[in-house]
Amino acid sequence: MSTSNWLLLGIVLFVLVDFSSGMLIDYLNERRKEQPLSPEGAQIFNPAEYAKSMAYGAAKYRFEMLTNLISTVVILCAIILGWFAWLDAQLRDRLSNNLLITVVFIGILIVISTITNIPAGYYSTFVIEEKFGFNKSTKKLFFQDAAKQLLISLAVGLPLIYAVAWIYQELQNQFWFVAWILFAAFSLFMFIFGTRIFLPMFNKLKPLPEGELRTAVEDYCQTQGFPLSKLYEMDASKRSTKLNAFFSGMGKVKIIGLYDTLIEKLTVEETVAVLAHEVGHYKRKHVYTMFAFSNVQTLVILSLMGWLLGNPNLSKALGSDTPSFHLSMLAFFLLFTPVSTVLGLINNSFSRHNEYQADQYSIDTYPNARVHLHSALKKLSRESLSNLNPHPVYVAVHYSHPPILDRLANLK
Ligand SMILES: [Zn+2]
CATH class of the missing domain: 3.30.2010.10 (Metalloproteases ("zincins"), catalytic domain)
Incomplete structure (x- = not known):
């Protein structure tokens, strides 16, 4: 079997492993949820609210199974049937500039993924959230948000992709380092100004x-x-x-x-x-450690990319005999799935640790915060029908905040 076929097999395997492990973890989490209300839990929910929280979890679980299944089937089709290579060939017929082909290719993927995500977002907002009394959004606001998000991703993402592809084209050997400087500067800008600039586009x-x-x-x-x-x-x-x-x-x-x-x-x-608690995030410099860690991650990713991207078998694995920056990058990220899973685990564990630190800061600096934060967190959980008994593996993979009962126990 040729190298590109081995790579294709690896990509398909990783997509399948990612999908089935995700499904398994969701299932374990769903099963573990069904427990009698504990005395600690009874401080948050009465029996009716507790039953409602489980029903809410079940509704989200069933819907997530369905959307995961559909998106995995679509991705596998695109990989195996060569849809990415087909799109690349169409663009190559019409455009001659390689950088432009990359930008248009990624732009089309952003547009398609945003538009195909709209039905799921719509169902989640206007059926699930609505049913459990959370939704206040209108259809007009929902579509306005989606349009704004799409425009922002294109306006921010495409110039960045252009710059990275240009760096790769001009400086293959120093690509990883120069691109890393670019990403570090960009993420510094986003860490500082991101919320300041983008949040007011959605909220007052x-x-x-x-x-x-x-x-x-x-x-x-x-x-x-x-x-x-x-x-x-x-x-x-x-x-x-x-x-x-x-x-x-x-x-x-x-x-x-x-x-x-x-x-x-x-x-x-x-x-x-x-x-x-929020001041604690600031005083304990959590943003700085998160920023440093995200730059280490980018460095790992870019040095691997610099090493592997020149291999024409990456584009070939997705069905194209003409190597291109965008197809190679896509194949690279599909092969990178296991590493990004590990990075996600580290990120979440870091973030949960920071939450405990911020809670501690609140206790140390505000009189009686132990009592007030305790009752505030209980209200927060009640008002969002939080899952009281998430599975530890699900927590490791998905939770940026500690499960509520662990957090309350820590405040005692
Ligand atoms: Zn926090």
Whole structure:
């Protein structure tokens, strides 16, 4: 068997292993969910709410099985039947500039994947979320969001792809290093300004209005030297009833956002305890460690790409005899699936560790935060019908935050 056929076999195998292990983990998680309500769980849900949380989990599980199955079948068809190579050949007939072919090829994949994801997003929002009382979005807002997301991915993704392909074409040997500098600069920009630039395209951010909450927040922020001007209330309630808060940015360009749903449903003390958790992410420099780790990952990926991308068998594995940057890159990422799974596990474990640290920061810096954060997290879980008994493997793969009962136990 030729090298390209071995590569094709490897790609198909990885897609199948990724799919079946994902299905298995989902199944284990679904099975483990069905447990009698524990005394700890009873602090969050009454029996009716608990039953509802399980029904919500089951609805999401069934839908995820279906969408995973469909997307895997489509990907396998595209790989085995040579749809990617066909698209490449069509573009090659019409365009002569290699860089332009790469940009249009990736652009078409972005458009197709966004459009084909719309039905799943629609069902998830207007059927599942609606049924469980979470959805506040309108159809108009939903389609506006989808259109904006598509335009942003094209506007950000295509120039980046052009630059990377150009670097590869001009400097094959130093590709990995120069492309890494480019990605590091880009991710630095996104870590600093990403939320600042893109969030206002979807949500309105406004300063906290005068009142009891603002006074309490002012007092706390003063003890922390955190400028109140960086704190915003966000109109999350136009899409969902779920509550949350976030920290984003670096150095002087930082934002803490509190969802209006959070402010509405938590007491003043609970809200400040959550805010203190977000300040903890800032003070413990979690953004910097995440940034450093993401750059190490990019370096690993790009050095492997620099080493392997010149091999014409990568494009050939996807059915094209004319080697191209985009087909080789696509084949590379399909073969890279096991490594990205491992990187995802490390990322999530890192992130869960940071959540405990931020909780600890809240306890250390806000009086009685142990009690207030405890009750805030219980409300958060109740209002989003969280799964009380996720499977540990599912947690390792999918959870960026610790499971709620572990987090509450840690606060005790
Ligand atoms: Zn957090």
